[in-house]
Amino acid sequence: MGISSASAQSSPGAPSAAPPAPACTLSNGGFEEPTGLQGAGNLKRDIPNWRTTSADGAIELWGPGNAPATGSEVAADSGTTFAEINGTQPSTLYQDIATTPKTVLVWRLAHRARSASADQKDVVRVRIGTPGGTTTQIPLGQTTPDIADGGSAWGHHTGIYRVPKGQKLTRFSVEAVSSAQGVPSLGNFLDSVDVTCSPPCPKTKVPQRVCDGWGLPLYRVHTALPARNPHGRPAHPAPIGTASDFLLPRPAR
Numbered sequence: 001m002g003i004s005s006a007s008a009q010s011s012p013g014a015p016s017a018a019p020p021a022p023a024c025t026l027s028n029g030g031f032e033e034p035t036g037l038q039g040a041g042n043l044k045r046d047i048p049n050w051r052t053t054s055a056d057g058a059i060e061l062w063g064p065g066n067a068p069a070t071g072s073e074v075a076a077d078s079g080t081t082f083a084e085i086n087g088t089q090p091s092t093l094y095q096d097i098a099t100t101p102k103t104v105l106v107w108r109l110a111h112r113a114r115s116a117s118a119d120q121k122d123v124v125r126v127r128i129g130t131p132g133g134t135t136t137q138i139p140l141g142q143t144t145p146d147i148a149d150g151g152s153a154w155g156h157h158t159g160i161y162r163v164p165k166g167q168k169l170t171r172f173s174v175e176a177v178s179s180a181q182g183v184p185s186l187g188n189f190l191d192s193v194d195v196t197c198s199p200p201c202p203k204t205k206v207p208q209r210v211c212d213g214w215g216l217p218l219y220r221v222h223t224a225l226p227a228r229n230p231h232g233r234p235a236h237p238a239p240i241g242t243a244s245d246f247l248l249p250r251p252a253r
């Protein structure tokens with residue numbers, strides 16, 4: 001459950017500012033705040049955490065009861081609410097995320113066309129980088145950056161991004177590229193956006209396999225372990241698993 005701005009304003013003594021988000025956190029990725037939105041076409045300029053390139057600053061959210069807009073109800077991929085990136089015009093929705101340099105960022109999202117047809121596809125691209133210099137990302141399993149989905153079901157997409165050395169602020173953005181209906185203010189539903197970051201690949205003195213093909217570490221030192229094992233030697237790092245822990249398919253060999 002989110003906290004609406006109305007309830008926050010009615011709570012005297014509530015903190016005036018939210019605590020800073022922990023590193024590598026994308027918030028409100030499912031567009032569930034503000035709560036209680038019904039139907040299509042809710043244009044908002046104060047949606048928590050999200051920003052838009054739309055000239056009017058408005059982001060469009062859809063809730064339950066949206067059938068009148070499209071002829072058939074579109075259920076959210078997660079929760080009850082989702083966004084239409086083509087709100088009043090083609091735009092890009094984005095968040096700036098505090099990141100630790102040289103970590104691996106894993107992103108996921110759900111995308112769907114506004115058309116009810118599986119064959120009529122809307123297209124978005126994920127762009128990640130510094131706030132002033134994002135680049136298009138190629139999702140896992142694809143050879144191009146175009147994320148194309150029809151309107152009969154949500155499509156789910158995942159990708160990885162290596163945070164460059166020195167980059168402590170990373171912009172994650174989803175750009176509307178085209179929509180099947182050809183109307184600038186119609187198309188590209190977005191929901192369930194999520195970002196996680198792995199630890200950086202550990203440094204070792206001897207050559208050994210410490211990271212998988214994605215650069216994701218296979219092991220890390222478990223802080224709960226004693227510094228030295230019963231033989232007096234440094235304790236071996238405890239395994240944390242493989243990249244599958246991050247729900248990634250295995251890299252192509």
Ligand SMILES: [Ca+2]
Pocket residue numbers: 029030031032076077078079080081082191192
């Ligand atoms: Ca949602």
